[in-house]
Amino acid sequence: MNANNNRYVIGVDYGTLSGRAVVVRVSDGEEVGGAVHEYAHRVIEDALPGSGVRLGPDWALQSPADWIDVLRHAVPKALAAAQVPAEQVIGIGTDFTACTILPATADGHPLCEEFPERPHAWPKLWKHHAAQPHADRINALAAERGESWLPRYGGKISSEWAFAKGLQLLEEDPELYDRADRWIEAADWIIWQLTGVETRNVCTAGYKAIHQDGGYPSEDFLAALNPAFSGFTRKLGQDLAPLGGLAGHLTARAAEWTGLPEGIAVAVGNVDAHVTAAAADAVRPGQMVAIMGTSTCHVMCSDQLAEVPGMCGVVRDGIVPGLWGYEAGQSAVGDIFAWYVDNCVPASYAERAAEAGTGPHEYLTSLAAEQKVGQHGLVALDWHGGNRSVLVDHTLSGVIVGQTLATRPEDVYRALIEATAFGARTIVETFEASGVPVEEFVVAGGLLKNRFLMQTYADVLRRPLSVIGSDQGPALGSAIHAAVAAGAYPDITAAAAAMGKREAAAYVPDAGRADAYDRLYAEYRRLHDHFADGGMLHRLRAIRNEASA
Ligand SMILES: Nc1ncnc2c1ncn2[C@@H]1O[C@H](COP(=O)(O)OP(=O)(O)O)[C@@H](O)[C@H]1O
Ligand SMILES: O=C(CO)[C@@H](O)[C@@H](O)COP(=O)(O)O
DSSP states (O other): OOGGGGOEEEEEEEOSSEEEEEEEETTTOOEEEEEEEEOTTOOBOSBOTTTOOBOOTTOOBOOHHHHHHIIIIIHHHHHHHHTOOGGGEEEEEEEEOTTOEEEEOTTOOBHHHHOTTOGGGSOBOTTOOTTHHHHHHHHHHHHHHTOTTGGGGTTOOOTTSHHHHHHHHHHHOHHHHHHOSEEEEHHHHHHHHHHSSOOEEHHHHHHHSOOBTTBOSOHHHHHHHOGGGTTGGGGSOSSEEOTTOEEEEOOHHHHHHHOOOTTOEEEOOOBHHHHHHHHTTOOSTTEEEEEESSSEEEEEEESSOOOOTTOSEEEETSSSTTSEEEEEEESOSHHHHHHHHHHSSOHHHHHHHHHTTOOHHHHHHHHHTTSOTTTTOOEEEOOBTBBOSSSOBTTOOOEEEOOOTTOOHHHHHHHHHHHHHHHHHHHHHHHHHTTOOOOEEEEESGGGGOHHHHHHHHHHHTSOEEEESOSOHHHHHHHHHHHHHTTSSSSHHHHHHHHOOEEEEEEOOOHHHHHHHHHHHHHHHHHHHHHTTOHHHHHHHHHHHHHHO
16 A cells, blocks of 8 residues: 555645645645634734834735744644544645745844834735835846846846845834844745744745845845845845755644644745645646736746746746746736725625625626627726736736726626736736747636636637646645655655646637637737836826825
8 A cells, every 4th residue: 555645744825814724645635624724914004913003005014923823723723624643744834925024033033023013023925015116226226237137037126025125124124124133035934933943945035035046146236225235145045945855844832833743844935826836737847837816926847048028037946946937927816806896896786796695706707707808898907916027017007998987897897807817918928929938828726716717818818728626726735845845755746746636728718709809908918018117107106105195
């Protein structure tokens, strides 16, 4: 009998609003139990917990206590649901949103424990977009000096990342900057809590902290941004740990939190998007995995190094060791639909949805699905959370064109779904035009449940969509990494082949609709190019910020 039949691993996925744990059988990836824990503080956007100190526009923070609570609640609940004895668990792996990053002391204490009333002491969530001016300066200087790392990030780094957020910390709260011995991704901080050992993973270092060809940006470059920033990289890790590697072993304290055996393997930290490629068994060159939830991340392995304009980044060993890993993304996707449902849909729709025993998304989707392509007369830009790829500008904003007095809520909802599909097509076309072919488009994430949305993507992209065979892609991916770290498989590719799940061509394009969408996509590209340099959208943002200052 295969020894892995009665051995299990735990995957924990730290999302934007909650953390999820799954218990997974090592032999075949069967998910035998799971549990979710909602963060008590959710996303901290308006005021700090306790002190009530107000935050500025575009701030987004999280609480480290919420992350520990996931270990204390979701992991034991998942074990209980799985009815698996803890002794049969051989390893645990985690993934996090990124760049979600915090200042900490040399022994790993988050600074918000000591300074809860100071905004910069808290972890900045990936979607903290208040460091855009800092990112703009980094980009301008890097372009001027011809920094060799800039093309690895499609020509621009993002305000979401470690250097922009770190520069904001320095310039807005220099005292806290000095007190921060560490500037550490939550992905690595949680591993530190589990193992007692500080590690830094290749993935976040490469994609979010500009670690390329063995080093970070030079002290000289950092000093030119701000002399006090020159030693910034000393707060980051120097020795990087490979994905699927063993970070350490579960400490007695973490064993008590989780109910797992002390000493089991803990995998090197990783990012929610990147682990999902393993969960979909899509880690071969040319398989682009779109993880579609509140935002969409696109990740793809390749054996070629290319410069793709506006990609988030290309990192050696960034998804699996031995290949280049590409990432691109759309900052808001499900978040746009959530914004629309929460703010723009009349109460009568919610009532009718309730009468039909369904939710607002499902109700709007059912009405939208009755229309022919283009019948609503609208085209929209999916920039409500800014544009991550291919423009890399988080101060862009959403646009809807073509509304009349006859426009109904389902028309706009459909136009927003289409806008996100057009955004995805823009990304795929940019990769292909740059010499990185996309051979298979694989979808994972919460939006899979909307079948109309999936069909729209197949039609707009003019290609079949494969889908992951799990509702908990990132958590399954983390469990796969745990199995590798525990030595059950030689590498991520072998573990993904045994434990990952993917259905090929689950959605196929309809030729008639695809042709009709080509015309709308052409209008999207015109609108995209019209607003790409910011122009009016930047001026409106500035007026908003001044008025709300
Ligand atoms: N039926 C639906 N159609 C479209 N969007 C939906 C639907 N149901 C939920 N959403 C959106 O999906 C997002 C949640 O996706 P999920 O993958 O569960 O979350 P996360 O990205 O945080 O892991 C939310 O932004 C929500 O508005
Ligand atoms: O940016 C990344 C990964 O690089 C994500 O962590 C970030 O977009 C958050 O993803 P979710 O929307 O929570 O799935």
